[in-house]
Amino acid sequence: MREQEAPGKSLSDNGRMHPAERSTNAFGGLSLEHSSTVDRVADELRRAVFEGELESGTPLREVALAESLGVSRQTLREGLALLVAEGLATREPNRGVSVARPDPDSVRDVSRARTVLETAGVRHWPNASEEARQAVRRALAEYERAVAAGATYQELNQRHLAIHLSLVGLTESPRLVAMAESVVAELRLALAQIDRVRRNAQDQAGSHRHLLDLLESSDVDGAATELAAHLGGAEAAILERLDLD
Amino acid sequence: MREQEAPGKSLSDNGRMHPAERSTNAFGGLSLEHSSTVDRVADELRRAVFEGELESGTPLREVALAESLGVSRQTLREGLALLVAEGLATREPNRGVSVARPDPDSVRDVSRARTVLETAGVRHWPNASEEARQAVRRALAEYERAVAAGATYQELNQRHLAIHLSLVGLTESPRLVAMAESVVAELRLALAQIDRVRRNAQDQAGSHRHLLDLLESSDVDGAATELAAHLGGAEAAILERLDLD
Protein backbone atom coordinates (compact mmCIF):
# COMPACT_ATOMS: atom_id res chain seq x y z
CA MET A 1 0.00 0.00 0.00
CA ARG A 2 1.37 3.38 -0.93
CA GLU A 3 -0.98 5.81 0.76
CA GLN A 4 -3.75 6.06 3.27
CA GLU A 5 -6.46 8.66 2.83
CA ALA A 6 -9.52 9.62 4.78
CA PRO A 7 -11.35 6.41 5.63
CA GLY A 8 -14.95 6.12 4.53
CA LYS A 9 -17.46 3.59 5.66
CA SER A 10 -19.64 1.82 3.15
CA LEU A 11 -23.04 0.35 3.95
CA SER A 12 -22.43 -2.69 1.83
CA ASP A 13 -19.26 -4.71 2.08
CA ASN A 14 -19.15 -6.27 -1.32
CA GLY A 15 -18.58 -9.86 -0.42
CA ARG A 16 -15.54 -9.04 1.65
CA MET A 17 -14.97 -10.48 5.03
CA HIS A 18 -11.97 -10.26 7.24
CA PRO A 19 -10.57 -12.98 9.44
CA ALA A 20 -10.99 -10.73 12.44
CA GLU A 21 -14.76 -10.72 11.97
CA ARG A 22 -15.48 -14.40 11.73
CA SER A 23 -14.42 -15.87 15.06
CA THR A 24 -16.34 -15.49 18.28
CA ASN A 25 -13.67 -15.95 20.87
CA ALA A 26 -12.94 -14.02 24.01
CA PHE A 27 -12.29 -10.84 22.02
CA GLY A 28 -15.63 -10.66 20.32
CA GLY A 29 -16.07 -6.91 20.48
CA LEU A 30 -12.89 -6.05 18.63
CA SER A 31 -12.69 -5.32 14.94
CA LEU A 32 -10.56 -3.37 12.53
CA GLU A 33 -11.61 -1.66 9.34
CA HIS A 34 -9.47 -2.70 6.40
CA SER A 35 -10.65 -0.29 3.74
CA SER A 36 -8.99 -0.92 0.45
CA THR A 37 -8.24 1.87 -1.95
CA VAL A 38 -10.90 0.58 -4.31
CA ASP A 39 -13.50 0.81 -1.58
CA ARG A 40 -12.55 4.37 -0.80
CA VAL A 41 -12.73 5.27 -4.47
CA ALA A 42 -16.18 3.76 -4.75
CA ASP A 43 -17.29 5.53 -1.59
CA GLU A 44 -16.14 8.87 -2.90
CA LEU A 45 -17.87 8.33 -6.22
CA ARG A 46 -21.11 7.31 -4.51
CA ARG A 47 -20.94 10.37 -2.32
CA ALA A 48 -20.46 12.63 -5.29
CA VAL A 49 -23.39 11.02 -7.08
CA PHE A 50 -25.72 11.17 -4.11
CA GLU A 51 -24.66 14.70 -3.33
CA GLY A 52 -25.69 15.74 -6.80
CA GLU A 53 -22.20 16.93 -7.66
CA LEU A 54 -22.27 14.77 -10.76
CA GLU A 55 -25.16 15.30 -13.10
CA SER A 56 -26.68 12.17 -14.56
CA GLY A 57 -25.16 11.33 -17.91
CA THR A 58 -21.81 12.84 -17.03
CA PRO A 59 -19.06 10.70 -18.50
CA LEU A 60 -16.58 9.51 -15.89
CA ARG A 61 -13.28 9.77 -17.72
CA GLU A 62 -10.77 7.34 -16.32
CA VAL A 63 -7.51 9.26 -16.57
CA ALA A 64 -8.96 12.51 -15.27
CA LEU A 65 -10.77 10.86 -12.37
CA ALA A 66 -7.81 8.69 -11.45
CA GLU A 67 -5.54 11.70 -11.40
CA SER A 68 -8.07 13.72 -9.45
CA LEU A 69 -8.42 11.01 -6.82
CA GLY A 70 -4.73 10.28 -6.72
CA VAL A 71 -5.03 6.63 -7.65
CA SER A 72 -3.96 4.58 -10.61
CA ARG A 73 -6.25 4.03 -13.56
CA GLN A 74 -6.51 0.34 -12.80
CA THR A 75 -7.71 0.99 -9.28
CA LEU A 76 -10.19 3.60 -10.41
CA ARG A 77 -11.49 1.13 -12.95
CA GLU A 78 -12.32 -1.39 -10.27
CA GLY A 79 -14.15 1.31 -8.37
CA LEU A 80 -16.16 2.20 -11.44
CA ALA A 81 -17.03 -1.46 -11.91
CA LEU A 82 -18.55 -1.42 -8.44
CA LEU A 83 -20.69 1.60 -9.26
CA VAL A 84 -21.85 -0.06 -12.46
CA ALA A 85 -22.73 -3.25 -10.60
CA GLU A 86 -24.84 -1.18 -8.21
CA GLY A 87 -26.70 0.48 -11.02
CA LEU A 88 -25.42 3.94 -10.18
CA ALA A 89 -23.53 4.14 -13.46
CA THR A 90 -23.71 2.49 -16.85
CA ARG A 91 -20.92 1.28 -19.09
CA GLU A 92 -21.04 1.28 -22.84
CA PRO A 93 -18.29 -0.80 -24.45
CA ASN A 94 -15.40 1.32 -25.70
CA ARG A 95 -17.25 4.42 -24.62
CA GLY A 96 -16.73 4.31 -20.91
CA VAL A 97 -18.77 4.73 -17.78
CA SER A 98 -21.19 7.56 -17.12
CA VAL A 99 -23.51 8.44 -14.28
CA ALA A 100 -26.78 6.57 -14.67
CA ARG A 101 -29.66 8.53 -16.08
CA PRO A 102 -32.94 7.75 -14.30
CA ASP A 103 -35.61 7.50 -16.96
CA PRO A 104 -39.31 6.97 -16.21
CA ASP A 105 -39.10 3.27 -16.94
CA SER A 106 -36.32 2.65 -14.46
CA VAL A 107 -38.08 4.76 -11.85
CA ARG A 108 -41.19 2.66 -12.26
CA ASP A 109 -39.15 -0.51 -12.08
CA VAL A 110 -37.32 0.58 -8.97
CA SER A 111 -40.64 1.44 -7.40
CA ARG A 112 -42.05 -1.96 -8.28
CA ALA A 113 -39.00 -3.76 -6.93
CA ARG A 114 -39.00 -1.93 -3.63
CA THR A 115 -42.72 -2.47 -3.29
CA VAL A 116 -42.18 -6.21 -3.50
CA LEU A 117 -39.30 -6.15 -1.05
CA GLU A 118 -40.84 -3.83 1.51
CA THR A 119 -44.22 -5.49 1.34
CA ALA A 120 -42.55 -8.80 2.04
CA GLY A 121 -40.99 -7.21 5.10
CA VAL A 122 -44.24 -5.73 6.34
CA ARG A 123 -46.08 -9.01 5.92
CA HIS A 124 -43.34 -10.69 7.89
CA TRP A 125 -43.85 -8.40 10.88
CA PRO A 126 -45.69 -10.98 13.03
CA ASN A 127 -42.90 -13.52 12.56
CA ALA A 128 -40.06 -11.04 12.75
CA SER A 129 -37.64 -10.98 15.63
CA GLU A 130 -38.07 -8.34 18.28
CA GLU A 131 -34.70 -7.00 17.21
CA ALA A 132 -35.86 -6.36 13.66
CA ARG A 133 -39.04 -4.69 14.86
CA GLN A 134 -37.05 -2.53 17.21
CA ALA A 135 -34.90 -1.45 14.28
CA VAL A 136 -37.97 -0.15 12.50
CA ARG A 137 -39.11 1.80 15.56
CA ARG A 138 -35.64 3.23 15.97
CA ALA A 139 -35.36 4.27 12.32
CA LEU A 140 -38.70 6.05 12.49
CA ALA A 141 -37.81 7.75 15.76
CA GLU A 142 -34.55 9.04 14.35
CA TYR A 143 -36.29 10.31 11.27
CA GLU A 144 -38.85 12.17 13.37
CA ARG A 145 -36.10 13.61 15.48
CA ALA A 146 -34.27 14.79 12.37
CA VAL A 147 -37.43 16.38 11.04
CA ALA A 148 -38.06 18.17 14.33
CA ALA A 149 -34.47 19.36 14.44
CA GLY A 150 -34.72 20.72 10.90
CA ALA A 151 -31.91 18.60 9.61
CA THR A 152 -30.33 19.04 6.20
CA TYR A 153 -31.89 17.72 3.04
CA GLN A 154 -29.21 15.03 2.84
CA GLU A 155 -29.79 13.74 6.33
CA LEU A 156 -33.57 13.75 6.03
CA ASN A 157 -33.34 11.85 2.79
CA GLN A 158 -31.03 9.26 4.22
CA ARG A 159 -33.04 8.73 7.39
CA HIS A 160 -36.23 8.44 5.39
CA LEU A 161 -34.75 5.73 3.22
CA ALA A 162 -33.36 4.04 6.32
CA ILE A 163 -36.92 3.50 7.49
CA HIS A 164 -37.77 1.70 4.29
CA LEU A 165 -34.64 -0.40 4.54
CA SER A 166 -35.57 -1.37 8.07
CA LEU A 167 -38.90 -2.62 6.73
CA VAL A 168 -37.06 -5.00 4.43
CA GLY A 169 -34.98 -5.96 7.43
CA LEU A 170 -38.12 -7.51 8.89
CA THR A 171 -37.63 -10.39 6.49
CA GLU A 172 -34.40 -11.19 8.37
CA SER A 173 -32.84 -12.03 5.02
CA PRO A 174 -29.43 -10.50 4.37
CA ARG A 175 -29.81 -11.06 0.65
CA LEU A 176 -33.15 -9.31 0.45
CA VAL A 177 -31.74 -6.42 2.45
CA ALA A 178 -28.75 -6.23 0.12
CA MET A 179 -31.07 -6.11 -2.86
CA ALA A 180 -33.09 -3.39 -1.18
CA GLU A 181 -29.93 -1.41 -0.53
CA SER A 182 -29.07 -1.54 -4.19
CA VAL A 183 -32.54 -0.45 -5.20
CA VAL A 184 -32.56 2.31 -2.65
CA ALA A 185 -29.22 3.50 -3.94
CA GLU A 186 -30.75 3.94 -7.37
CA LEU A 187 -33.60 5.79 -5.78
CA ARG A 188 -31.18 8.09 -4.01
CA LEU A 189 -29.53 8.79 -7.32
CA ALA A 190 -32.84 9.72 -8.89
CA LEU A 191 -33.73 11.96 -5.96
CA ALA A 192 -30.34 13.63 -6.07
CA GLN A 193 -30.76 14.35 -9.77
CA ILE A 194 -34.25 15.72 -9.35
CA ASP A 195 -33.39 17.94 -6.42
CA ARG A 196 -30.05 19.03 -7.76
CA VAL A 197 -31.12 22.63 -7.69
CA ARG A 198 -33.96 23.05 -5.29
CA ARG A 199 -33.78 20.50 -2.53
CA ASN A 200 -37.04 20.36 -0.66
CA ALA A 201 -37.62 17.26 1.40
CA GLN A 202 -41.16 17.29 2.63
CA ASP A 203 -42.10 15.96 6.02
CA GLN A 204 -43.40 12.44 5.63
CA ALA A 205 -43.25 11.44 9.26
CA GLY A 206 -47.02 11.17 9.52
CA SER A 207 -47.39 8.51 6.90
CA HIS A 208 -44.68 6.35 8.38
CA ARG A 209 -45.95 6.79 11.91
CA HIS A 210 -49.35 5.65 10.72
CA LEU A 211 -47.75 2.63 9.05
CA LEU A 212 -45.96 1.64 12.23
CA ASP A 213 -49.12 2.08 14.28
CA LEU A 214 -50.92 -0.33 12.00
CA LEU A 215 -48.11 -2.82 12.42
CA GLU A 216 -48.07 -2.46 16.20
CA SER A 217 -51.78 -3.25 16.23
CA SER A 218 -51.05 -6.35 14.11
CA ASP A 219 -53.02 -4.98 11.16
CA VAL A 220 -50.60 -6.36 8.59
CA ASP A 221 -52.98 -6.07 5.67
CA GLY A 222 -53.75 -2.47 6.51
CA ALA A 223 -50.06 -1.73 6.76
CA ALA A 224 -49.43 -3.36 3.39
CA THR A 225 -52.03 -1.23 1.64
CA GLU A 226 -50.79 1.88 3.42
CA LEU A 227 -47.28 1.06 2.25
CA ALA A 228 -48.44 0.49 -1.32
CA ALA A 229 -50.17 3.85 -1.31
CA HIS A 230 -47.09 5.56 0.10
CA LEU A 231 -44.79 4.02 -2.47
CA GLY A 232 -47.18 4.77 -5.28
CA GLY A 233 -47.28 8.38 -4.21
CA ALA A 234 -43.52 8.57 -4.06
CA GLU A 235 -43.22 7.12 -7.55
CA ALA A 236 -45.74 9.58 -8.92
CA ALA A 237 -43.96 12.50 -7.28
CA ILE A 238 -40.62 11.49 -8.74
CA LEU A 239 -42.06 10.89 -12.18
CA GLU A 240 -43.75 14.24 -12.13
CA ARG A 241 -40.64 16.16 -11.22
CA LEU A 242 -38.60 14.04 -13.59
CA ASP A 243 -40.88 15.08 -16.41
CA LEU A 244 -40.07 18.76 -16.27
CA ASP A 245 -36.35 18.74 -16.80
CA MET B 1 -7.53 -6.41 -28.13
CA ARG B 2 -4.85 -9.01 -28.54
CA GLU B 3 -6.76 -12.22 -28.87
CA GLN B 4 -10.17 -13.69 -29.44
CA GLU B 5 -11.13 -16.97 -27.85
CA ALA B 6 -14.24 -19.11 -27.82
CA PRO B 7 -17.20 -16.78 -27.29
CA GLY B 8 -19.52 -17.49 -24.41
CA LYS B 9 -22.91 -16.03 -23.72
CA SER B 10 -23.81 -14.69 -20.32
CA LEU B 11 -27.34 -14.51 -18.99
CA SER B 12 -26.78 -11.21 -17.28
CA ASP B 13 -25.07 -8.30 -18.95
CA ASN B 14 -23.73 -6.41 -16.02
CA GLY B 15 -24.93 -2.96 -16.76
CA ARG B 16 -23.42 -2.97 -20.20
CA MET B 17 -25.29 -1.83 -23.22
CA HIS B 18 -24.11 -1.34 -26.70
CA PRO B 19 -25.33 1.26 -29.17
CA ALA B 20 -26.34 -1.52 -31.54
CA GLU B 21 -28.83 -2.88 -29.03
CA ARG B 22 -30.79 0.16 -28.09
CA SER B 23 -32.43 1.32 -31.29
CA THR B 24 -35.46 -0.29 -32.84
CA ASN B 25 -35.08 0.58 -36.45
CA ALA B 26 -35.70 -1.47 -39.58
CA PHE B 27 -33.03 -3.96 -38.60
CA GLY B 28 -34.52 -4.97 -35.29
CA GLY B 29 -33.44 -8.59 -35.45
CA LEU B 30 -29.77 -7.86 -35.91
CA SER B 31 -27.30 -7.70 -33.10
CA LEU B 32 -23.66 -8.36 -32.54
CA GLU B 33 -22.10 -9.75 -29.40
CA HIS B 34 -19.27 -7.55 -28.21
CA SER B 35 -17.96 -9.83 -25.53
CA SER B 36 -15.07 -8.30 -23.69
CA THR B 37 -12.27 -10.45 -22.42
CA VAL B 38 -13.43 -9.85 -18.88
CA ASP B 39 -16.87 -11.20 -19.74
CA ARG B 40 -15.41 -14.31 -21.25
CA VAL B 41 -13.23 -14.84 -18.21
CA ALA B 42 -16.24 -14.52 -15.93
CA ASP B 43 -18.25 -16.87 -18.13
CA GLU B 44 -15.55 -19.49 -18.01
CA LEU B 45 -15.25 -19.20 -14.25
CA ARG B 46 -19.01 -19.48 -13.80
CA ARG B 47 -19.10 -22.52 -16.02
CA ALA B 48 -16.34 -24.19 -14.04
CA VAL B 49 -18.14 -23.45 -10.79
CA PHE B 50 -21.54 -24.64 -11.99
CA GLU B 51 -19.99 -27.69 -13.57
CA GLY B 52 -18.55 -28.65 -10.23
CA GLU B 53 -15.00 -28.53 -11.53
CA LEU B 54 -14.05 -26.23 -8.70
CA GLU B 55 -14.85 -27.41 -5.22
CA SER B 56 -16.23 -24.80 -2.88
CA GLY B 57 -13.54 -23.18 -0.84
CA THR B 58 -10.93 -23.61 -3.56
CA PRO B 59 -8.70 -20.55 -3.62
CA LEU B 60 -8.58 -18.90 -7.04
CA ARG B 61 -4.96 -17.87 -7.33
CA GLU B 62 -4.56 -14.93 -9.63
CA VAL B 63 -1.28 -15.67 -11.38
CA ALA B 64 -2.05 -19.32 -11.99
CA LEU B 65 -5.56 -18.65 -13.25
CA ALA B 66 -4.49 -15.77 -15.43
CA GLU B 67 -1.80 -17.87 -17.00
CA SER B 68 -4.15 -20.80 -17.45
CA LEU B 69 -6.75 -18.61 -19.16
CA GLY B 70 -4.20 -16.74 -21.20
CA VAL B 71 -5.12 -13.31 -19.90
CA SER B 72 -3.34 -10.75 -17.81
CA ARG B 73 -3.69 -10.62 -14.07
CA GLN B 74 -5.62 -7.32 -14.17
CA THR B 75 -8.16 -8.72 -16.55
CA LEU B 76 -8.59 -11.85 -14.51
CA ARG B 77 -8.99 -9.69 -11.44
CA GLU B 78 -11.94 -7.86 -12.95
CA GLY B 79 -13.50 -11.18 -13.80
CA LEU B 80 -13.08 -12.36 -10.24
CA ALA B 81 -14.68 -9.16 -9.00
CA LEU B 82 -17.75 -10.04 -11.06
CA LEU B 83 -17.96 -13.48 -9.51
CA VAL B 84 -17.65 -11.98 -6.06
CA ALA B 85 -20.39 -9.45 -6.81
CA GLU B 86 -22.64 -12.32 -7.86
CA GLY B 87 -22.02 -14.21 -4.67
CA LEU B 88 -20.35 -17.13 -6.40
CA ALA B 89 -17.05 -16.36 -4.74
CA THR B 90 -15.88 -14.52 -1.66
CA ARG B 91 -12.90 -12.25 -1.21
CA GLU B 92 -10.93 -11.89 1.97
CA PRO B 93 -8.60 -8.88 1.99
CA ASN B 94 -5.02 -9.77 1.23
CA ARG B 95 -6.00 -13.43 1.06
CA GLY B 96 -7.64 -13.53 -2.29
CA VAL B 97 -10.81 -14.92 -3.81
CA SER B 98 -12.11 -18.43 -3.32
CA VAL B 99 -15.17 -20.31 -4.48
CA ALA B 100 -18.08 -19.57 -2.18
CA ARG B 101 -18.89 -22.21 0.38
CA PRO B 102 -22.65 -22.74 0.75
CA ASP B 103 -23.36 -23.11 4.44
CA PRO B 104 -26.78 -23.92 5.89
CA ASP B 105 -27.44 -20.30 6.76
CA SER B 106 -26.86 -19.05 3.25
CA VAL B 107 -28.95 -21.88 1.80
CA ARG B 108 -31.81 -20.88 4.07
CA ASP B 109 -31.37 -17.25 3.12
CA VAL B 110 -31.29 -17.98 -0.57
CA SER B 111 -34.43 -20.03 -0.16
CA ARG B 112 -36.16 -17.22 1.68
CA ALA B 113 -35.13 -14.66 -0.91
CA ARG B 114 -36.32 -16.72 -3.85
CA THR B 115 -39.56 -17.47 -2.06
CA VAL B 116 -40.25 -13.76 -1.79
CA LEU B 117 -39.34 -13.10 -5.41
CA GLU B 118 -41.15 -16.05 -6.95
CA THR B 119 -44.22 -15.59 -4.80
CA ALA B 120 -44.40 -12.01 -5.96
CA GLY B 121 -44.33 -13.28 -9.52
CA VAL B 122 -47.02 -15.87 -8.95
CA ARG B 123 -49.29 -13.35 -7.26
CA HIS B 124 -48.80 -11.05 -10.21
CA TRP B 125 -50.06 -13.68 -12.67
CA PRO B 126 -53.49 -12.09 -13.21
CA ASN B 127 -51.92 -8.72 -14.07
CA ALA B 128 -49.02 -10.15 -16.00
CA SER B 129 -48.69 -9.70 -19.73
CA GLU B 130 -49.59 -12.58 -21.99
CA GLU B 131 -45.98 -12.65 -23.05
CA ALA B 132 -44.73 -13.25 -19.53
CA ARG B 133 -47.30 -15.99 -18.98
CA GLN B 134 -46.30 -17.61 -22.22
CA ALA B 135 -42.71 -17.62 -21.06
CA VAL B 136 -43.69 -19.68 -18.03
CA ARG B 137 -45.58 -22.18 -20.17
CA ARG B 138 -42.65 -22.43 -22.54
CA ALA B 139 -40.12 -22.93 -19.76
CA LEU B 140 -42.20 -25.73 -18.27
CA ALA B 141 -42.74 -27.37 -21.65
CA GLU B 142 -39.02 -27.37 -22.36
CA TYR B 143 -38.28 -28.83 -18.97
CA GLU B 144 -40.80 -31.62 -19.51
CA ARG B 145 -39.35 -32.28 -22.93
CA ALA B 146 -35.85 -32.47 -21.46
CA VAL B 147 -37.06 -34.88 -18.79
CA ALA B 148 -38.72 -37.09 -21.36
CA ALA B 149 -35.63 -37.04 -23.53
CA GLY B 150 -33.47 -38.07 -20.59
CA ALA B 151 -31.28 -34.99 -20.80
CA THR B 152 -28.07 -34.55 -18.86
CA TYR B 153 -27.99 -33.52 -15.26
CA GLN B 154 -26.70 -30.11 -16.27
CA GLU B 155 -29.46 -29.42 -18.73
CA LEU B 156 -32.22 -30.63 -16.44
CA ASN B 157 -30.91 -28.46 -13.67
CA GLN B 158 -30.74 -25.41 -15.86
CA ARG B 159 -34.19 -25.88 -17.34
CA HIS B 160 -35.67 -26.45 -13.93
CA LEU B 161 -34.23 -23.21 -12.64
CA ALA B 162 -35.40 -21.48 -15.81
CA ILE B 163 -38.96 -22.26 -14.80
CA HIS B 164 -38.47 -20.52 -11.49
CA LEU B 165 -36.86 -17.55 -13.19
CA SER B 166 -39.83 -17.30 -15.53
CA LEU B 167 -42.09 -17.08 -12.48
CA VAL B 168 -40.21 -14.01 -11.31
CA GLY B 169 -40.54 -12.71 -14.85
CA LEU B 170 -44.27 -12.44 -14.21
CA THR B 171 -43.54 -9.32 -12.17
CA GLU B 172 -42.32 -7.71 -15.41
CA SER B 173 -39.58 -6.08 -13.40
CA PRO B 174 -36.10 -6.32 -14.86
CA ARG B 175 -34.55 -5.56 -11.50
CA LEU B 176 -36.44 -8.28 -9.68
CA VAL B 177 -35.48 -10.72 -12.41
CA ALA B 178 -31.85 -9.70 -12.11
CA MET B 179 -32.00 -10.27 -8.37
CA ALA B 180 -33.56 -13.66 -8.97
CA GLU B 181 -30.82 -14.54 -11.41
CA SER B 182 -28.21 -13.76 -8.82
CA VAL B 183 -30.00 -15.82 -6.20
CA VAL B 184 -30.51 -18.70 -8.60
CA ALA B 185 -26.82 -18.59 -9.46
CA GLU B 186 -26.00 -19.15 -5.82
CA LEU B 187 -28.46 -21.99 -5.79
CA ARG B 188 -26.80 -23.53 -8.80
CA LEU B 189 -23.49 -23.31 -7.02
CA ALA B 190 -24.91 -25.11 -4.01
CA LEU B 191 -26.44 -27.79 -6.19
CA ALA B 192 -23.21 -28.26 -8.09
CA GLN B 193 -21.29 -28.70 -4.86
CA ILE B 194 -23.77 -31.16 -3.46
CA ASP B 195 -23.97 -33.25 -6.58
CA ARG B 196 -20.31 -33.05 -7.39
CA VAL B 197 -20.00 -36.79 -7.17
CA ARG B 198 -23.38 -38.36 -7.67
CA ARG B 199 -25.55 -36.18 -9.86
CA ASN B 200 -29.11 -37.31 -9.62
CA ALA B 201 -31.71 -34.78 -10.74
CA GLN B 202 -35.09 -36.10 -9.84
CA ASP B 203 -38.08 -35.51 -12.02
CA GLN B 204 -40.02 -32.57 -10.64
CA ALA B 205 -42.21 -31.95 -13.63
CA GLY B 206 -45.35 -32.99 -11.80
CA SER B 207 -45.08 -30.34 -9.13
CA HIS B 208 -44.51 -27.56 -11.61
CA ARG B 209 -47.25 -28.74 -13.92
CA HIS B 210 -49.62 -28.66 -10.97
CA LEU B 211 -48.48 -25.14 -10.15
CA LEU B 212 -49.14 -23.95 -13.66
CA ASP B 213 -52.55 -25.60 -13.71
CA LEU B 214 -53.50 -23.71 -10.58
CA LEU B 215 -52.35 -20.47 -12.21
CA GLU B 216 -54.25 -21.18 -15.42
CA SER B 217 -57.39 -21.65 -13.36
CA SER B 218 -56.72 -18.31 -11.65
CA ASP B 219 -56.18 -19.93 -8.28
CA VAL B 220 -53.39 -17.60 -7.30
CA ASP B 221 -53.54 -18.36 -3.59
CA GLY B 222 -53.41 -22.06 -4.26
CA ALA B 223 -50.43 -21.58 -6.53
CA ALA B 224 -48.67 -19.50 -3.91
CA THR B 225 -49.03 -22.18 -1.25
CA GLU B 226 -48.01 -24.87 -3.72
CA LEU B 227 -44.93 -22.83 -4.56
CA ALA B 228 -44.09 -22.32 -0.89
CA ALA B 229 -44.32 -26.05 -0.31
CA HIS B 230 -42.15 -26.79 -3.33
CA LEU B 231 -39.47 -24.33 -2.26
CA GLY B 232 -39.57 -25.56 1.29
CA GLY B 233 -39.03 -29.07 0.07
CA ALA B 234 -36.13 -28.02 -2.11
CA GLU B 235 -34.50 -26.21 0.79
CA ALA B 236 -34.89 -29.22 3.05
CA ALA B 237 -33.44 -31.54 0.43
CA ILE B 238 -30.39 -29.35 -0.06
CA LEU B 239 -29.81 -28.91 3.65
CA GLU B 240 -30.06 -32.62 4.20
CA ARG B 241 -27.52 -33.47 1.55
CA LEU B 242 -25.33 -30.59 2.62
CA ASP B 243 -25.25 -32.01 6.12
CA LEU B 244 -23.48 -35.22 5.18
CA ASP B 245 -20.36 -33.90 3.53
Next chain:
DNA sequence: TCGAACACGATTGTCCGACAATCTGACAAC
Protein backbone atom coordinates in the same frame (compact mmCIF):
# COMPACT_ATOMS: atom_id res chain seq x y z
C1' DT C 1 -22.01 21.30 -53.52
C1' DC C 2 -22.26 17.02 -51.34
C1' DG C 3 -21.24 12.63 -49.75
C1' DA C 4 -17.56 9.27 -49.11
C1' DA C 5 -12.88 8.34 -47.73
C1' DC C 6 -9.36 9.58 -44.82
C1' DA C 7 -6.50 11.36 -41.04
C1' DC C 8 -6.06 12.54 -36.22
C1' DG C 9 -6.74 13.09 -31.31
C1' DA C 10 -9.10 11.20 -27.32
C1' DT C 11 -10.44 7.29 -24.72
C1' DT C 12 -11.01 2.58 -23.52
C1' DG C 13 -9.48 -2.39 -23.18
C1' DT C 14 -5.76 -5.07 -22.23
C1' DC C 15 -1.13 -6.30 -21.36
C1' DC C 16 3.45 -6.18 -18.90
C1' DG C 17 6.61 -5.50 -15.20
C1' DA C 18 7.35 -3.82 -10.69
C1' DC C 19 7.17 -3.52 -5.67
C1' DA C 20 5.29 -2.71 -0.87
C1' DA C 21 2.03 -4.83 2.35
C1' DT C 22 0.34 -8.83 4.15
C1' DC C 23 -0.19 -13.72 5.05
C1' DT C 24 1.73 -18.44 5.93
C1' DG C 25 4.51 -21.67 7.71
C1' DA C 26 8.93 -23.10 9.54
C1' DC C 27 12.35 -22.57 12.74
C1' DA C 28 14.96 -20.60 16.47
C1' DA C 29 14.85 -18.43 21.17
C1' DC C 30 13.08 -17.84 25.58
Next chain:
DNA sequence: GTTGTCAGATTGTCGGACAATCGTGTTCGA
Protein backbone atom coordinates in the same frame (compact mmCIF):
# COMPACT_ATOMS: atom_id res chain seq x y z
C1' DG D 1 4.37 -23.74 25.05
C1' DT D 2 4.64 -19.20 23.78
C1' DT D 3 7.00 -15.64 21.34
C1' DG D 4 10.17 -13.62 17.82
C1' DT D 5 12.14 -13.87 13.31
C1' DC D 6 12.75 -14.88 8.63
C1' DA D 7 11.88 -16.51 3.74
C1' DG D 8 8.44 -17.55 0.29
C1' DA D 9 4.04 -16.87 -1.70
C1' DT D 10 0.25 -13.92 -2.81
C1' DT D 11 -2.37 -9.81 -3.04
C1' DG D 12 -3.01 -4.67 -3.71
C1' DT D 13 -1.59 -0.98 -6.26
C1' DC D 14 1.23 1.53 -9.30
C1' DG D 15 3.24 3.23 -13.84
C1' DG D 16 3.85 2.77 -18.60
C1' DA D 17 2.65 0.86 -22.97
C1' DC D 18 -0.10 -0.02 -27.18
C1' DA D 19 -3.95 -1.75 -30.28
C1' DA D 20 -8.88 -1.07 -31.05
C1' DT D 21 -12.46 1.96 -31.20
C1' DC D 22 -14.93 6.34 -31.29
C1' DG D 23 -15.73 11.20 -32.57
C1' DT D 24 -14.72 14.72 -35.51
C1' DG D 25 -12.91 17.50 -38.66
C1' DT D 26 -10.68 17.54 -43.35
C1' DT D 27 -9.85 16.29 -47.89
C1' DC D 28 -11.01 14.48 -52.18
C1' DG D 29 -13.61 13.16 -56.18
C1' DA D 30 -17.80 13.25 -58.81
